[in-house]
Amino acid sequence: MQPYEPGYPCLRQDGQPRRLHLLLTCVPGLEELAAQMLPYYLPEVEELRPQRGKLFLTCRTSLDHLWRLGFVDNVYLFLDQLPIGPHKADLAAFGKALEALPSSAFSPVLPLEQGLRYRLTVSASRSGKHSYSRFDVAQAAKDALCRRRCFLPGEPEAHDLSLRVDVQDGLATVSLKLSSAAFRFRGEGRGFSAGAIRPAIANALVLLTQPKGDDVFLDPFCGSGTIAFERSQLPARRVLASDISPEALETARQNLPAAVRLQRCDARSLPHKDASIDAIASNIPWDVQIQVDDLLALYVDFLREAGRLLKPGGALVLLTDKQEALETACTRTGWRAERLALLSLHGLHPGIFRLRR
DSSP states (O other), rough: SSSOBBBBBSSSOSSOEEEEEEEEEOOOOOHHHHHHHHHHHHHHHEEEEEEETEEEHHHEEEEHHHTTOOTEEEEEEEEEEEOSSSGGHHHHHHHHHHHTOGGGEEEEEEESOOTTOOOEEEEEEEEOSSSHHHHHHHHHHHHHTTTSTTTTEEBBBSEEEEEEEEEETTEEEEEEEEEEEEHHHHHSOOOOOOOOOHHHHEEEHHTOOOOOOOOOEEEOOTTHHHHHHHHHHHOEEEEEEEEEEHHHHHHHHHHHTTTTTTOOBBBOSSSTTTTTTEEEEEEOOOSSSSSSHHHHHHHHHHHHHHHHEEEEEEEEEEESHHHHHHHHHHHTOEEEEEEEEOOOOOTBEEEEEEOOO
Protein backbone atom coordinates (compact mmCIF):
# COMPACT_ATOMS: atom_id res chain seq x y z
CA MET A 1 0.00 0.00 0.00
CA GLN A 2 1.42 3.37 -1.04
CA PRO A 3 1.49 5.99 1.77
CA TYR A 4 0.67 8.74 -0.77
CA GLU A 5 -1.37 9.25 -3.95
CA PRO A 6 1.08 8.35 -6.76
CA GLY A 7 -1.12 9.18 -9.76
CA TYR A 8 -3.68 11.77 -10.80
CA PRO A 9 -7.04 10.89 -9.18
CA CYS A 10 -8.98 11.31 -12.44
CA LEU A 11 -7.15 8.39 -14.10
CA ARG A 12 -8.68 4.94 -14.38
CA GLN A 13 -8.26 3.18 -11.03
CA ASP A 14 -9.96 -0.12 -11.93
CA GLY A 15 -6.79 -2.26 -11.88
CA GLN A 16 -7.45 -3.64 -15.36
CA PRO A 17 -4.39 -4.46 -17.51
CA ARG A 18 -4.23 -2.48 -20.75
CA ARG A 19 -1.76 -2.20 -23.58
CA LEU A 20 -0.02 1.10 -22.93
CA HIS A 21 2.59 3.11 -24.80
CA LEU A 22 4.68 4.75 -22.08
CA LEU A 23 7.43 7.31 -21.64
CA LEU A 24 9.38 7.02 -18.39
CA THR A 25 11.82 9.74 -17.37
CA CYS A 26 14.80 9.13 -15.10
CA VAL A 27 18.06 10.70 -13.99
CA PRO A 28 20.33 10.97 -17.05
CA GLY A 29 22.74 8.06 -16.93
CA LEU A 30 20.32 5.77 -15.09
CA GLU A 31 18.37 4.66 -18.17
CA GLU A 32 20.36 1.47 -18.89
CA LEU A 33 20.04 0.24 -15.30
CA ALA A 34 16.35 1.17 -15.35
CA ALA A 35 15.90 -0.82 -18.56
CA GLN A 36 17.48 -3.85 -16.88
CA MET A 37 15.20 -3.56 -13.84
CA LEU A 38 11.95 -2.96 -15.75
CA PRO A 39 11.15 -6.61 -16.66
CA TYR A 40 10.97 -7.56 -12.97
CA TYR A 41 8.10 -5.12 -12.47
CA LEU A 42 6.53 -5.06 -15.94
CA PRO A 43 7.03 -8.60 -17.30
CA GLU A 44 4.90 -8.01 -20.42
CA VAL A 45 7.14 -5.40 -22.05
CA GLU A 46 6.84 -5.78 -25.83
CA GLU A 47 9.40 -3.22 -26.89
CA LEU A 48 11.84 -0.99 -25.04
CA ARG A 49 13.87 1.93 -26.38
CA PRO A 50 16.19 3.77 -23.95
CA GLN A 51 17.27 7.34 -24.65
CA ARG A 52 19.23 9.79 -22.53
CA GLY A 53 17.10 10.26 -19.42
CA LYS A 54 14.11 8.48 -21.01
CA LEU A 55 12.65 5.04 -21.66
CA PHE A 56 10.04 4.49 -24.36
CA LEU A 57 8.17 1.20 -24.05
CA THR A 58 5.01 -0.69 -24.85
CA CYS A 59 3.60 -3.11 -22.33
CA ARG A 60 0.41 -4.62 -21.01
CA THR A 61 -0.18 -3.50 -17.44
CA SER A 62 -2.55 -1.69 -15.10
CA LEU A 63 -1.89 1.79 -13.75
CA ASP A 64 -1.38 0.58 -10.20
CA HIS A 65 1.53 -1.61 -11.34
CA LEU A 66 3.31 1.46 -12.71
CA TRP A 67 3.71 2.92 -9.22
CA ARG A 68 6.14 0.10 -8.41
CA LEU A 69 8.69 1.74 -10.69
CA GLY A 70 10.33 3.76 -7.95
CA PHE A 71 13.61 4.06 -9.91
CA VAL A 72 12.03 6.47 -12.44
CA ASP A 73 11.06 10.08 -11.80
CA ASN A 74 7.88 10.35 -13.86
CA VAL A 75 5.48 8.14 -15.82
CA TYR A 76 3.77 9.39 -18.99
CA LEU A 77 1.36 7.93 -21.50
CA PHE A 78 3.01 8.37 -24.90
CA LEU A 79 0.37 9.86 -27.21
CA ASP A 80 2.13 10.55 -30.52
CA GLN A 81 5.01 12.15 -32.35
CA LEU A 82 3.80 15.00 -34.57
CA PRO A 83 5.75 16.94 -37.21
CA ILE A 84 6.66 20.48 -36.22
CA GLY A 85 8.58 23.06 -38.21
CA PRO A 86 11.22 25.51 -36.93
CA HIS A 87 9.19 28.70 -37.43
CA LYS A 88 6.55 30.24 -35.18
CA ALA A 89 4.03 30.03 -38.01
CA ASP A 90 4.47 26.23 -37.96
CA LEU A 91 2.84 26.04 -34.55
CA ALA A 92 -0.59 26.39 -36.13
CA ALA A 93 -0.19 23.15 -38.10
CA PHE A 94 1.16 21.42 -35.01
CA GLY A 95 -1.89 22.59 -33.05
CA LYS A 96 -4.29 21.26 -35.68
CA ALA A 97 -2.55 17.86 -35.67
CA LEU A 98 -2.74 17.72 -31.89
CA GLU A 99 -6.39 18.74 -31.88
CA ALA A 100 -7.09 15.91 -34.34
CA LEU A 101 -5.62 13.17 -32.13
CA PRO A 102 -8.26 10.45 -31.77
CA SER A 103 -9.93 9.99 -28.40
CA SER A 104 -8.56 6.43 -28.38
CA ALA A 105 -5.09 7.91 -27.67
CA PHE A 106 -6.33 9.06 -24.25
CA SER A 107 -8.94 6.41 -23.45
CA PRO A 108 -6.59 3.68 -22.10
CA VAL A 109 -6.09 5.78 -18.94
CA LEU A 110 -8.66 8.59 -19.06
CA PRO A 111 -12.44 8.19 -18.81
CA LEU A 112 -13.97 10.26 -21.63
CA GLU A 113 -17.67 9.86 -20.85
CA GLN A 114 -19.91 12.67 -22.09
CA GLY A 115 -19.86 15.67 -19.79
CA LEU A 116 -16.50 14.95 -18.11
CA ARG A 117 -14.00 17.79 -18.45
CA TYR A 118 -10.42 18.01 -17.22
CA ARG A 119 -8.35 21.07 -16.36
CA LEU A 120 -5.09 20.82 -18.28
CA THR A 121 -1.61 22.31 -17.95
CA VAL A 122 1.18 21.90 -20.52
CA SER A 123 4.97 22.00 -20.21
CA ALA A 124 7.36 21.92 -23.16
CA SER A 125 11.04 21.59 -24.04
CA ARG A 126 12.85 22.18 -27.32
CA SER A 127 16.26 21.27 -28.68
CA GLY A 128 17.70 22.94 -31.78
CA LYS A 129 17.12 26.23 -33.56
CA HIS A 130 13.56 27.55 -33.60
CA SER A 131 11.94 30.98 -33.89
CA TYR A 132 9.57 30.12 -31.03
CA SER A 133 10.13 29.44 -27.34
CA ARG A 134 9.13 26.42 -25.30
CA PHE A 135 6.41 28.61 -23.80
CA ASP A 136 5.01 29.20 -27.29
CA VAL A 137 4.93 25.43 -27.86
CA ALA A 138 3.16 24.85 -24.55
CA GLN A 139 0.56 27.53 -25.28
CA ALA A 140 -0.11 26.17 -28.79
CA ALA A 141 -0.61 22.67 -27.36
CA LYS A 142 -2.85 23.92 -24.56
CA ASP A 143 -4.99 25.96 -26.96
CA ALA A 144 -5.32 23.00 -29.33
CA LEU A 145 -6.45 20.51 -26.71
CA CYS A 146 -8.80 22.98 -25.05
CA ARG A 147 -10.65 23.25 -28.36
CA ARG A 148 -11.72 19.67 -27.62
CA ARG A 149 -14.76 19.40 -25.38
CA CYS A 150 -13.11 17.29 -22.70
CA PHE A 151 -10.34 19.76 -21.72
CA LEU A 152 -10.30 23.13 -20.00
CA PRO A 153 -7.37 25.48 -19.31
CA GLY A 154 -5.77 24.70 -15.96
CA GLU A 155 -3.16 26.38 -13.80
CA PRO A 156 -0.09 24.89 -12.04
CA GLU A 157 -1.83 25.16 -8.67
CA ALA A 158 -5.23 23.96 -9.97
CA HIS A 159 -5.31 21.25 -12.63
CA ASP A 160 -6.42 17.67 -13.20
CA LEU A 161 -3.90 16.64 -15.85
CA SER A 162 -0.55 17.70 -17.25
CA LEU A 163 0.74 17.33 -20.81
CA ARG A 164 4.39 17.25 -21.91
CA VAL A 165 5.69 18.28 -25.35
CA ASP A 166 9.35 17.68 -26.33
CA VAL A 167 10.47 19.26 -29.62
CA GLN A 168 13.55 17.80 -31.32
CA ASP A 169 14.63 17.08 -34.92
CA GLY A 170 11.38 18.25 -36.48
CA LEU A 171 9.15 16.15 -34.23
CA ALA A 172 7.06 16.98 -31.19
CA THR A 173 6.76 14.08 -28.75
CA VAL A 174 3.46 14.48 -26.92
CA SER A 175 2.84 12.65 -23.63
CA LEU A 176 0.22 12.77 -20.89
CA LYS A 177 1.60 12.71 -17.36
CA LEU A 178 0.27 9.84 -15.27
CA SER A 179 2.35 10.17 -12.09
CA SER A 180 1.73 12.95 -9.61
CA ALA A 181 4.41 15.02 -7.88
CA ALA A 182 3.91 12.76 -4.86
CA PHE A 183 5.21 9.81 -6.89
CA ARG A 184 8.52 11.54 -7.57
CA PHE A 185 8.98 12.95 -4.06
CA ARG A 186 7.23 10.14 -2.12
CA GLY A 187 4.51 12.33 -0.70
CA GLU A 188 4.34 15.88 0.57
CA GLY A 189 6.16 17.58 3.41
CA ARG A 190 9.32 15.47 3.32
CA GLY A 191 12.48 17.19 4.56
CA PHE A 192 15.84 16.88 2.82
CA SER A 193 19.20 17.48 4.46
CA ALA A 194 22.39 18.64 2.71
CA GLY A 195 23.61 16.14 0.15
CA ALA A 196 20.23 14.36 -0.14
CA ILE A 197 19.57 12.40 -3.33
CA ARG A 198 16.43 11.88 -5.37
CA PRO A 199 14.17 9.05 -4.22
CA ALA A 200 14.49 7.40 -7.65
CA ILE A 201 18.28 7.10 -7.25
CA ALA A 202 17.83 5.77 -3.72
CA ASN A 203 15.37 3.20 -5.03
CA ALA A 204 17.85 2.04 -7.67
CA LEU A 205 20.59 1.64 -5.02
CA VAL A 206 18.24 -0.46 -2.90
CA LEU A 207 17.19 -2.69 -5.80
CA LEU A 208 20.82 -3.29 -6.75
CA THR A 209 21.34 -4.96 -3.36
CA GLN A 210 18.80 -7.59 -4.53
CA PRO A 211 16.61 -7.16 -1.44
CA LYS A 212 15.10 -10.18 0.29
CA GLY A 213 12.42 -10.45 2.93
CA ASP A 214 14.78 -11.71 5.63
CA ASP A 215 17.52 -9.10 5.05
CA VAL A 216 19.07 -6.91 7.69
CA PHE A 217 19.75 -3.70 5.74
CA LEU A 218 21.94 -0.76 6.73
CA ASP A 219 22.53 2.78 5.46
CA PRO A 220 25.39 4.16 7.62
CA PHE A 221 25.34 7.66 6.00
CA CYS A 222 21.56 8.00 6.02
CA GLY A 223 21.23 11.80 5.97
CA SER A 224 17.52 12.61 5.74
CA GLY A 225 16.69 8.92 5.31
CA THR A 226 15.88 8.68 1.61
CA ILE A 227 17.57 5.31 1.03
CA ALA A 228 16.24 3.82 4.26
CA PHE A 229 12.73 4.95 3.31
CA GLU A 230 12.96 3.20 -0.05
CA ARG A 231 14.17 0.00 1.64
CA SER A 232 11.40 0.22 4.24
CA GLN A 233 8.80 -0.05 1.47
CA LEU A 234 9.98 -3.61 0.74
CA PRO A 235 9.89 -6.66 3.03
CA ALA A 236 12.90 -6.90 5.37
CA ARG A 237 13.75 -8.42 8.73
CA ARG A 238 15.22 -5.11 9.87
CA VAL A 239 16.12 -1.74 8.35
CA LEU A 240 18.89 0.16 10.14
CA ALA A 241 19.99 3.73 9.44
CA SER A 242 22.59 5.92 11.09
CA ASP A 243 24.41 9.21 10.64
CA ILE A 244 26.90 11.26 12.65
CA SER A 245 24.87 14.47 12.21
CA PRO A 246 22.11 15.08 14.80
CA GLU A 247 20.45 17.55 12.41
CA ALA A 248 20.27 14.95 9.64
CA LEU A 249 18.87 12.37 12.06
CA GLU A 250 16.14 14.73 13.21
CA THR A 251 15.05 15.16 9.58
CA ALA A 252 15.25 11.39 9.03
CA ARG A 253 13.00 10.78 12.07
CA GLN A 254 10.33 12.93 10.45
CA ASN A 255 10.64 11.11 7.12
CA LEU A 256 10.95 7.47 8.17
CA PRO A 257 8.41 4.97 9.49
CA ALA A 258 8.82 3.92 13.11
CA ALA A 259 9.97 0.44 12.07
CA VAL A 260 13.29 1.83 10.82
CA ARG A 261 15.87 1.83 13.63
CA LEU A 262 17.75 5.16 13.68
CA GLN A 263 21.01 5.72 15.57
CA ARG A 264 23.62 8.45 15.82
CA CYS A 265 26.86 6.67 14.83
CA ASP A 266 30.20 7.26 13.16
CA ALA A 267 30.23 5.08 10.02
CA ARG A 268 33.85 4.19 10.79
CA SER A 269 32.90 2.53 14.09
CA LEU A 270 29.40 1.08 14.09
CA PRO A 271 27.79 -0.72 17.05
CA HIS A 272 26.66 -3.79 15.08
CA LYS A 273 28.05 -7.31 15.45
CA ASP A 274 30.48 -8.90 13.02
CA ALA A 275 28.80 -10.48 9.96
CA SER A 276 25.37 -9.24 11.07
CA ILE A 277 24.34 -7.24 7.97
CA ASP A 278 23.03 -8.66 4.70
CA ALA A 279 23.15 -5.49 2.60
CA ILE A 280 24.50 -1.94 2.73
CA ALA A 281 23.47 0.81 0.32
CA SER A 282 24.57 4.39 0.91
CA ASN A 283 25.18 7.80 -0.58
CA ILE A 284 28.62 8.26 0.96
CA PRO A 285 30.07 11.81 1.40
CA TRP A 286 31.45 13.49 -1.72
CA ASP A 287 33.12 16.42 0.11
CA VAL A 288 30.83 18.81 -1.79
CA GLN A 289 27.77 19.85 0.25
CA ILE A 290 29.09 17.99 3.29
CA GLN A 291 32.72 18.87 3.99
CA VAL A 292 35.12 16.10 5.05
CA ASP A 293 38.62 16.73 6.44
CA ASP A 294 40.16 13.61 4.85
CA LEU A 295 37.82 11.92 2.38
CA LEU A 296 40.20 9.08 1.49
CA ALA A 297 40.74 8.19 5.15
CA LEU A 298 36.97 8.17 5.69
CA TYR A 299 36.47 5.84 2.72
CA VAL A 300 39.23 3.49 3.89
CA ASP A 301 37.92 3.30 7.46
CA PHE A 302 34.32 2.84 6.29
CA LEU A 303 35.18 0.05 3.85
CA ARG A 304 37.08 -1.80 6.58
CA GLU A 305 34.01 -1.47 8.81
CA ALA A 306 31.71 -2.62 6.00
CA GLY A 307 33.93 -5.68 5.55
CA ARG A 308 33.52 -6.50 9.23
CA LEU A 309 29.75 -6.03 9.27
CA LEU A 310 28.66 -7.75 6.06
CA LYS A 311 27.86 -11.43 5.96
CA PRO A 312 29.79 -13.52 3.40
CA GLY A 313 28.37 -12.61 0.01
CA GLY A 314 26.60 -9.55 1.44
CA ALA A 315 25.76 -6.67 -0.91
CA LEU A 316 27.53 -3.30 -0.85
CA VAL A 317 26.23 -0.58 -3.23
CA LEU A 318 27.49 3.01 -3.02
CA LEU A 319 26.95 6.37 -4.71
CA THR A 320 29.80 8.89 -5.00
CA ASP A 321 31.38 11.21 -7.54
CA LYS A 322 34.84 10.57 -6.03
CA GLN A 323 35.68 7.46 -8.05
CA GLU A 324 39.44 7.80 -7.66
CA ALA A 325 39.22 8.02 -3.86
CA LEU A 326 36.85 5.05 -3.78
CA GLU A 327 39.10 2.91 -5.97
CA THR A 328 42.16 3.79 -3.86
CA ALA A 329 40.25 2.91 -0.70
CA CYS A 330 39.17 -0.39 -2.30
CA THR A 331 42.80 -1.26 -3.12
CA ARG A 332 43.82 -0.64 0.49
CA THR A 333 40.97 -2.68 1.98
CA GLY A 334 40.60 -5.62 -0.38
CA TRP A 335 37.43 -4.56 -2.20
CA ARG A 336 36.83 -4.30 -5.96
CA ALA A 337 34.53 -1.59 -7.28
CA GLU A 338 32.41 -2.01 -10.41
CA ARG A 339 30.80 1.14 -11.77
CA LEU A 340 27.26 0.31 -12.86
CA ALA A 341 26.14 3.79 -13.97
CA LEU A 342 27.45 7.34 -14.35
CA LEU A 343 24.76 9.88 -13.56
CA SER A 344 24.36 13.55 -14.44
CA LEU A 345 23.15 15.64 -11.51
CA HIS A 346 23.31 19.44 -11.49
CA GLY A 347 26.74 19.52 -13.14
CA LEU A 348 28.11 16.64 -11.05
CA HIS A 349 28.67 13.09 -12.29
CA PRO A 350 28.35 10.60 -9.44
CA GLY A 351 28.69 6.90 -10.11
CA ILE A 352 26.76 3.96 -8.76
CA PHE A 353 29.23 1.28 -7.65
CA ARG A 354 28.83 -2.34 -6.63
CA LEU A 355 31.67 -3.50 -4.40
CA ARG A 356 32.82 -7.10 -4.02
CA ARG A 357 35.59 -8.81 -2.10
